[in-house]
Amino acid sequence: MWAFLDTIMLLPMLLYYHFLCSVSSPLYSSSCQLQGQFHLNGMHKAGDAILGGLFQIHFFSVFPDLSFTSEPQQPTCHGFDVLGFKRAQTMAFAIDEINKSHNLLPNVTLGYSLYDHCNILEIGFRAALSLSNGQEEQVKLNETCVGIPPVLGIVGDSSSTRCLAISSVLGLYRVPMVSYFATCSCLSDRQKFPSFFRTIPSDAFQVRAVIQILKHFSWTWAGLLISDDDYGLYAARSFQSDLAQSGGGCLAYLEVLPWNKDTAELRRIVEIMKKSTARVVIVFAHDGHMIDLMEEVVRQNVTGLQWIASEAWTSATVLQTLDLMPYLGGTLGIAIRRGEIPGLRDFLLQLRPELRLNTNNGNNLFWEYTFQCRFAPPPPGWLEAGGALCTGQEDLENVDTEFLDISNLRSEYNVYKAVYALAYALDDLLQCESGRGPFSEHSCGSLQRLEPWQLVYYLDKVNFTTSFGDQVSFDENGDVLPVYDIMNWMWLPDGITQVQSVGEVKKSPLKGEELTLDEDKIFWNFESKKPPRSVCSESCPPGTRMARKKGEPVCCFDCIPCSEGKISNDTDSTECTSCPDDFWSSPQRDHCVPKKTEFLSYHEPLGICLTATSLLGTFICAVVLGIFIYHHNTPIVRANNSELSFQLLMSLKLCFLCSLLFIGRPTLWTCQLRHAAFGISFVLCMSCILVKTMVVLAVFQASKPGAGAGLKWFGVLQQRGTVLVLTSLQAAICTAWLVSSSPTPHRNTQYHNDKIIYECVVGSTVGFSLLLGYIGFLALLSFLLAFLVRKLPDNFNEAKHITFSMLIFSAVWVAFVPAYISSPGKYADAVEVFAILASSFGLLVALFGPKCYIILMRPERNTKKAIMGRGTTK
Numbered sequence: 001m002w003a004f005l006d007t008i009m010l011l012p013m014l015l016y017y018h019f020l021c022s023v024s025s026p027l028y029s030s031s032c033q034l035q036g037q038f039h040l041n042g043m044h045k046a047g048d049a050i051l052g053g054l055f056q057i058h059f060f061s062v063f064p065d066l067s068f069t070s071e072p073q074q075p076t077c078h079g080f081d082v083l084g085f086k087r088a089q090t091m092a093f094a095i096d097e098i099n100k101s102h103n104l105l106p107n108v109t110l111g112y113s114l115y116d117h118c119n120i121l122e123i124g125f126r127a128a129l130s131l132s133n134g135q136e137e138q139v140k141l142n143e144t145c146v147g148i149p150p151v152l153g154i155v156g157d158s159s160s161t162r163c164l165a166i167s168s169v170l171g172l173y174r175v176p177m178v179s180y181f182a183t184c185s186c187l188s189d190r191q192k193f194p195s196f197f198r199t200i201p202s203d204a205f206q207v208r209a210v211i212q213i214l215k216h217f218s219w220t221w222a223g224l225l226i227s228d229d230d231y232g233l234y235a236a237r238s239f240q241s242d243l244a245q246s247g248g249g250c251l252a253y254l255e256v257l258p259w260n261k262d263t264a265e266l267r268r269i270v271e272i273m274k275k276s277t278a279r280v281v282i283v284f285a286h287d288g289h290m291i292d293l294m295e296e297v298v299r300q301n302v303t304g305l306q307w308i309a310s311e312a313w314t315s316a317t318v319l320q321t322l323d324l325m326p327y328l329g330g331t332l333g334i335a336i337r338r339g340e341i342p343g344l345r346d347f348l349l350q351l352r353p354e355l356r357l358n359t360n361n362g363n364n365l366f367w368e369y370t371f372q373c374r375f376a377p378p379p380p381g382w383l384e385a386g387g388a389l390c391t392g393q394e395d396l397e398n399v400d401t402e403f404l405d406i407s408n409l410r411s412e413y414n415v416y417k418a419v420y421a422l423a424y425a426l427d428d429l430l431q432c433e434s435g436r437g438p439f440s441e442h443s444c445g446s447l448q449r450l451e452p453w454q455l456v457y458y459l460d461k462v463n464f465t466t467s468f469g470d471q472v473s474f475d476e477n478g479d480v481l482p483v484y485d486i487m488n489w490m491w492l493p494d495g496i497t498q499v500q501s502v503g504e505v506k507k508s509p510l511k512g513e514e515l516t517l518d519e520d521k522i523f524w525n526f527e528s529k530k531p532p533r534s535v536c537s538e539s540c541p542p543g544t545r546m547a548r549k550k551g552e553p554v555c556c557f558d559c560i561p562c563s564e565g566k567i568s569n570d571t572d573s574t575e576c577t578s579c580p581d582d583f584w585s586s587p588q589r590d591h592c593v594p595k596k597t598e599f600l601s602y603h604e605p606l607g608i609c610l611t612a613t614s615l616l617g618t619f620i621c622a623v624v625l626g627i628f629i630y631h632h633n634t635p636i637v638r639a640n641n642s643e644l645s646f647q648l649l650m651s652l653k654l655c656f657l658c659s660l661l662f663i664g665r666p667t668l669w670t671c672q673l674r675h676a677a678f679g680i681s682f683v684l685c686m687s688c689i690l691v692k693t694m695v696v697l698a699v700f701q702a703s704k705p706g707a708g709a710g711l712k713w714f715g716v717l718q719q720r721g722t723v724l725v726l727t728s729l730q731a732a733i734c735t736a737w738l739v740s741s742s743p744t745p746h747r748n749t750q751y752h753n754d755k756i757i758y759e760c761v762v763g764s765t766v767g768f769s770l771l772l773g774y775i776g777f778l779a780l781l782s783f784l785l786a787f788l789v790r791k792l793p794d795n796f797n798e799a800k801h802i803t804f805s806m807l808i809f810s811a812v813w814v815a816f817v818p819a820y821i822s823s824p825g826k827y828a829d830a831v832e833v834f835a836i837l838a839s840s841f842g843l844l845v846a847l848f849g850p851k852c853y854i855i856l857m858r859p860e861r862n863t864k865k866a867i868m869g870r871g872t873t874k
Contacts, residue, residue: 001110001482007768019128029787036868038126039074040115043088045095047111049148049447051422052131052164053091054124054156055683056084057116057362082403083411083598084158085362086348088114089179090412091427093347094419104420108447113151116362121162128154128166132175132574148447149690152426152455153178158411160184160230167196174453178421180414183311185638186235188477197474197709198313199417201482203231204282204352205513206299207238209484209505210282210308211248213332217532219248219306220555223485225269225293227285228256235284236377243747247572249535251601252278257289274302279534281310287316294324302327306532309333314487320497327489329738330525337483338501339413339468345406353392367392370399371433417472417480424457456609482507486515488525490803505568530639541554544590546574562589565753584754600663600826600833607663617656617840624848625649631855635864644695644719647687648847654681659833666745671760674688675743678836683730684777687723693785693802695719737767748825757825772813779809 041057059079066072095110113131117124134150136209154170157163158181167177167187171194178186178197185204188278214222226232236254243249254267254275261690270293273281283290290313307328314318314333353367353375361495368374373390374382395406409416432444441443446456473481474526483506490498503517524530540546540559545568547558562568562576567585569577579592581587585594586801601607631637637645645776658681661674747758762768783806818834824829854861 014855015820016839020246021322029319039660040127040130041077041118041365042113042115043092043129044113045092045111046104047095047099047109049108049426050111050113050126050151051091051095051419052151052154053088053114053153054117054127054131054158054162055088055302056081056119056158057088057365058084058118061118061120062124072294073867075118077116077123080365081119081703082366082369082401085366086403087158087412088362088410089348089351090341090344090415093341093344094416094423097343098420098423099231101684104400104423105430108430110423114362117157117162119159120167121159124159124162124167128157132170132173139203148450149452152176152450152452153422153459155180155415155422157182158236160187160772163196164188164193164230164696167193171195174451176422176425176452176456176459178418178660180418180461181411185231185238186234186475187231187592188476188479189404189804193478195420195452197421197459197478198482199414199472199480200336201484201518202477202479203235204238204242204596205479206311206481206484207235207242208513209334209486209515210239210310211242211246212505212513213308213486213517215246215248216515216517217531219280219532220228221252221534221536222249222282222308223252223273223276223278224254225257225283225285227283227312228253228259232256232284235310238283239282246537249501250553252276252536252553257285257293259289261292264295266298270296270300270302273297273305277306277536280306280531281307282310283313285312287313287318289313289321291555292315294319297327298323298434301351304526304532304607306534307331308485309412309483311336314407315499319682320489320499325489325491325495325497326525329489330523331489332488332502332522333487333489333499334505335485335487335501336410336414337504338485339416339466339470341406341409341413341416341428342467343402344412345792347395348404351396353775355392357483364390366403367394367496368398370401370403399621407700410478415470415609417466417470419466420466421459421462421472421474422455424464425455426461426710428458428461428575429454470652479835483507486517486693491525491716528846539776540568540573540585542568543585544568546572549572561592563853567592580754595760596752597756598752598825599665600829601665602663606826606830610830610837611663613837614659615657616831616835617844621649621653621656623843624852625653626843627855628848631862634855634862636851636862643716644688644692644723644849648685648692651681651685651688652840652844655685655836660834662829662833662836666758666760669744671743671745672738674760675762675768675771676738678729678832682775682836683815684723686695686775686782687726689802689805689843689847690726690778690782691722694722697785697788698768726778730771731772733767733770737764737771740764741767751824755825756850759825759828776810779806779813782806783810792797801850805843805846809839812839812842 032641035206046368057080058077059081061075061077063072075346083603091114092112095112099109115127115131131151131154132149153176154166155178157166157179163179163182164184164187170177171192174198175193182198182200183200183203183206185207187198187201188204214220215830224236226236233429240251240254243251251273255272257269258265262509269502284294303326305327308331309331311334314331314335319328344429346474351363351366353364354361355375364375367390370388370573371388371394373388374392375390375392378387378389385456418792430447432438435442437444437456445451453791460474460478463471465471470483471481475481483504485501487499488502488503491499494637500521502519502521503515505513505515507513509559522531524532526532536553536556537558543562544559545562547560548554560584566576566578567589568575569590573575582595583592585591600610603750625646626647628637628642632642654677658674658677661677662671666671743760743763746761748759748760749755751757757848761853782802786800786802788807812835816831819831820835821827
């Protein structure tokens with residue numbers, strides 16, 4: 001910024017120096033001449049239209065002493081920059097390629113005027129004025145002053161500060177300027193720089209690209225180092241603004257790197273980096289700043305940092321040394337898009353010096369630099385010191401020089417695109433049809449009366465694709481569609497350094513900004529060979545909320561657990577929210593989920609097994625019933641009261657089937673029916689068993705002398721009536737229970753916080769107790785009676801089987817009560833179903849198993865003689 005202010009102060013002096021007319025009389029002079037002329041290093045080629053260029057051919061410049069006791073001398077440049085010269089030759093190649101094209105500007109020959117700005121603002125400004133106004137020593141006043149301007153547009157400059165100064169003046173006259181290297185976002189201000197364009201993305205996009213890398217690796221805590229110039233200051237301002245808007249992280253520190261080698265300041269900055277918990281360091285600065293910084297980093301041995309480089313030093317080979325790679329290895333950097341320019345190397349190999357010109361010609365300077373020789377006449381003492389003279393016949397192909405390396409064309413590719421942008425704009429202007437033009441009264445521009453602002457109009461509309469496949473167009477701010485390569489500094493085991501592309505970040509009209517990274521190719525300079533963690537505070541785990549630390553950035557916080565029943569579904573959340581009644585927090589407590597519904601279902605394994613067992617028991621009862629009906633005339637069936645046996649088998653079928661009412665989602669009718677059906681079915685079963693026991697006891701008593709009259713009370717009708725009366729009592733209990741306090745379905749949300757248990761509430765505990773108690777009473781009575789007659793002398797004593805069956809029945813239901821009470825949810829229903837099935841199978845097997853065995857397997861024992869055999873009464 002200070003450089004820009006210095007330029008504004010310098011501007012009046014330069015304009016005065018360049019334009020002041022020296023005349024004897026302002027009334028009678030017919031011409032004026034330049035007060036002075038700039039002596040600049042440059043290359044020129046004639047053509048129908050001229051494009052200007054500003055390049056860094058030298059690193060340094062020396063200004064003479066301004067004592068003003070004599071005419072000041074011109075500044076001199078030294079320190080040849082071979083890469084800057086390569087960019088200038090790339091522009092010459094692009095113009096030569098356009099001139100050979102039959103499709104682009106077919107009837108126009110382009111020329112060029114390329115000047116060296118020597119990496120200094122004052123010389124760059126002089127060069128820009130010379131390009132825009134020409135350097136003719138005398139201008140005739142009586143001419144119409146119409147025609148082709150000295151240059152149609154200027155390709156350059158490489159510095160944001162110089163572009164700020166130059167374009168602020170050229171913009172007043174709408175002279176188009178297309179930079180290939182100036183990235184400051186301040187140049188996107190169309191009000192201040194209306195004719196400025198660039199083929200390199202703005203720092204605003206570079207900043208967003210860095211933020212995308214941070215977000216990709218979840219680096220929310222980073223340090224930022226910037227250079228003390230427009231490049232660094234604008235980048236810092238943009239970075240802080242965009243980082244806050246994206247919510248992608250926080251800055252642990254922000255430090256400005258000094259221009260001069262201030263050891264104390266650098267030591268302070270490195271100590272801050274060393275003490276900080278941030279493992280990521282972002283640097284928007286030039287390679288000169290990094291050289292000074294890294295000397296202090298090495299001195300303090302600060303390792304374990306992940307460096308992110310801006311495009312200004314991503315490709316700086318001066319930093320890729322054996323001493324610095326232990327610290328800078330694994331660096332991720334933003335680099336200008338690499339391109340390919342077919343034919344460029346052959347063009348560069350054709351370069352030859354101009355022997356007729358002085359050694360200030362760019363080709364001659366390059367020749368002397370490359371072959372370490374001097375053209376005649378050599379400087380004093382050159383030959384005496386053993387220096388060689390240049391012949392102009394030296395072979396470029398035998399020299400190892402960066403000049404011929406076209407494997408990594410980045411800034412050169414931007415120069416190439418800038419030249420083509422101006423050429424396409426001029427081509428569109430010349431193809432305008434009269435009466436259909438975009439200017440006033442639908443007029444068109446022409447090469448003979450070309451105004452610079454007309455070319456600016458067409459530059460705004462330019463849209464073409466390079467031979468490499470990149471689309472080139474400018475937005476409303478003069479910025480090109482941005483694209484950057486993501487570079488990684490790879491440190492190989494043998495010490496060789498390799499900077500490789502591991503991805504790209506670009507912006508397209510349809511998809512917006514996209515970051516693509518091939519993480520498998522990235523070299524990480526850490527023992528883990530993985531990306532480092534760089535956060536101030538780890539993200540809060542599920543079920544907790546953030547509590548920010550007072551006086552610290554928002555990325556630094558404590559995590560406080562959410563209370564029960566609440567969630568925190570955002571790592572940046574400072575509050576926990578409650579879930580609705582029918583919802584519960586997920587196991588991670590990051591979102592509300594519907595509570596699980598639990599009941600004994602037909603679709604779960606337990607429900608399927610119980611259903612299958614119930615149906616199996618029903619099927620076995622039907623099979624046994626069929627066997628008894630088929631063999632109803634056999635002694636063993638007739639001897640065991642076949643009618644009661646049939647009734648008992650039917651009641652057992654009902655017992656098996658009633659268990660199905662306990663499976664499935666409880667409803668009002670299933671809750672009312674399940675216990676009634678269960679109670680009545682088992683009472684019917686117990687009634688049949690009790691009557692059978694009573695009949696056996698009566699027969700035993702009747703076998704005694706004088707006791708035969710007792711059998712008349714146990715005829716068929718009496719047996720049926722007894723079963724009916726005993727069952728009717730249970731039906732009455734069930735009816736009273738259902739009428740007074742009926743069982744109902746209930747959604748139990750209290751037993752489990754995360755479940756809704758569907759169950760049947762019994763309603764009246766007294767009714768349920770009477771139902772079970774009545775069944776237990778009949779079972780106990782049957783057991784006692786059967787126990788009394790267990791030692792009847794018959795060969796087939798049914799009382800023994802009834803006694804055994806009642807023991808099984810009692811054991812099952814005695815175990816049922818504590819299991820039922822302690823079982824939660826659906827398992828209470830499963831326990832009841834299991835008790836029903838177990839007791840039913842116990843009765844079925846104990847009462848009918850032996851009989852079926854004899855009927856089917858031992859038919860010789862199914863005779864009256866066998867039944868009455870050894871056990872007949874004497």
